[in-house]
Amino acid sequence: MHIKCPHCNHLIQITASKVSSNKLYVFQFPSFLGGADTKLVHSLRLWSKFMDITVVPNFEHQLQQKQWTDYLDNLGISYCSFKELPERLDGQAIAFSNPEYIGGERNIAQKVHQRGLRTIWGNEMFFFFPGELDTIWQGFIDVLVFPSKINHNALMPTYKHSHSYIVENYIDANDFPYKARPDRQFTIGRLSRPDTAKYPVSFPVFYERLRLKNPKYRVMAWSEEIASKYRWYLFGPEWDLLKPEAETQLDFLYSLDAFVYPLGHTFIESWGRSTVEAMLTGCVPVVQSGHNFRYLIDHGKTGFVCDYYEDFRDACQKLQDDKALREEMGKRASMAARVICDPRRHTEIWKRVFDV
Secondary structure, eight states: OEEEOTTTOOEEEOOOOOOOSSEEEEOSOOOSSSHHHHHHHHHHHHHTTTSEEEEOOSSGGGGGOHHHHHHHHHHTOEEOOGGGSOSSOOSEEEEESOHHHHSTTTOHHHHHHHTTOEEEEEOOSSSOOTTHHHHHHTTOOOEEEESSHHHHHHHHHHHOOSOEEEOOOOOOGGGSOOOOOOSOSOEEEEEOOSOGGGSOTTHHHHHHTTOOSSOEEEEEOOOHHHHHHTTTSOOOTTEEEEOTTSSOHHHHHHTOSEEEEOOOTTOOOSSOHHHHHHHHHTOEEEEESSSGGGGTOOBTTTBEEESSHHHHHHHHHHHHHOHHHHHHHHHHHHHHHHHHTOHHHHHHHHHHHHTO
């Protein structure tokens, strides 16, 4: 395939490197903070069943995080620093939304492509990282992966690349077992990385004007930046504003009866990991339209996809007033999320991506 360089209009040839082994180098490090790193926690578990994996973090000090080196050891996954890699490599390289991999001074993708690896890149955002387009246009990325149609449709026209796959995010459903909610104070909340763009300007007012009866509001993860965004608002005792990882994701989601997830007007959710995690546990999602949620939620059956504020209000009031409905929708949401996260389906798709 040839494309025109946008700077000089010269033709650039893009050819995919041949794969000669199932050796996979992952240029990222797992974490429960950040969507791409959390994605890696579950993806590594899936890939390790059919790929020989070495994890290479951005920074050598990350290899001192015993929680994660133990995790990799238990999966039979190797790990090392970039400087420990040999000059010639055999296999494939992959990273998701990692700016160190795709551009900048390090431009890992270029270096490992030149060392012989077939390079795979996934941008799960709706913007381009510094140096990303040049790295792709110069032919240092062989395969592109996207978590959703909307992410693919937003980025692919600019990439001008012929080798791509849509691969939904994988979540190990065993990490988020279904649990019936007890009779208690009706509790709504949300879970996401501490990104101010994910919160609407009116967020606390948005929750409180749902006109619920003696509700509890729980939010994780709350940061100084988010607190500063809402410094104009006085949060009462009905609010639990939790720092990142103050509770496990599972315990936090078990504490909610409804996952109420309005988003900032400049933010687009490319998939919806925390929403699917909530669904798996039996927490009913109440989310806004215009994102990827319509592919995850059957409106009125496994959750609510809301066009207007009144839709949020009516859905939350209905869930609070009708415990039987809440329980039934929670069960259906969990079952639907298990289909979304079927490991056999995800394994088949990833084997095509890795060409093994």
